[in-house]
Amino acid sequence: MFSLIFPGQGSQFVGMGKDIYLKFDSVKKFFNKADDILNYPLTNLIFEGPKEKLDLTENTQPAIFLIGYSIFSLLKKEFEFDLSKIKYFAGHSLGEYTALAAAGYISFEDTIKVLKTRGRAMQTSIPKGEGGMVAVLGSPIKKIEDLLIENKNNYDCYVANDNSDSQIVVSGKIEDLKKFSLDLKKNSIKNIMLPVSAPFHCKLMNKATEVMRVEINKLNFNDSKKIIISNVTGKQ
16 A cells, blocks of 8 residues: 655745646646636746745645646546555645545545635734744754743744654744744754745644634535545544
8 A cells, every 4th residue: 555645835836837737638627727716817826926926825725735636636647547556645734635635535626715715814814924934954853842942031933843853843933933043053953944924833823723623614525435644643
């Protein structure tokens, strides 16, 4: 048995997916459908930018889903990959929605609509430009947690993602993340500001949590034999 994992925010770039869009009509259909459902030209934004607008989470989330789902469908229909052997589906943050759609639990239409709502809710939880995320490289999570506790009176940041033994992502307000980044540099710890427009996966997103609790309860979930691995618990 095999597994399939879909990416989350931060993986976007202007022009992504254009090569397969131009070559395959089946991909064009998904892009056209997305434009119709969302009632705005997401396709043009993905291919032409500007990057600043694509990086807004209310646009990034449906855009990355559209690319991931289109590639998955392309492999299945055009290249005849035997995807029946894939038993486990997972995704990083919004990628879990792509996983749910690819595994057959929710429809393409419902997924792209709920991701537009999710993105808008997350974007408006904190004023534009005030929040973000920093990837911390090559340092164990315990060291980062201790650093945040030691400096809690200086800045208010939160561990948002424990991606691997060598990559931790921290969320917070930009002014706090800059102070945190300076402390990391003093400790010779490499860090990179991520191309996201809000501080995801922390208490600054509480308003979005309430919105999505309502929206998820509205979704129609289908039966599927595929297994979804939660990106929160790591369990099915």
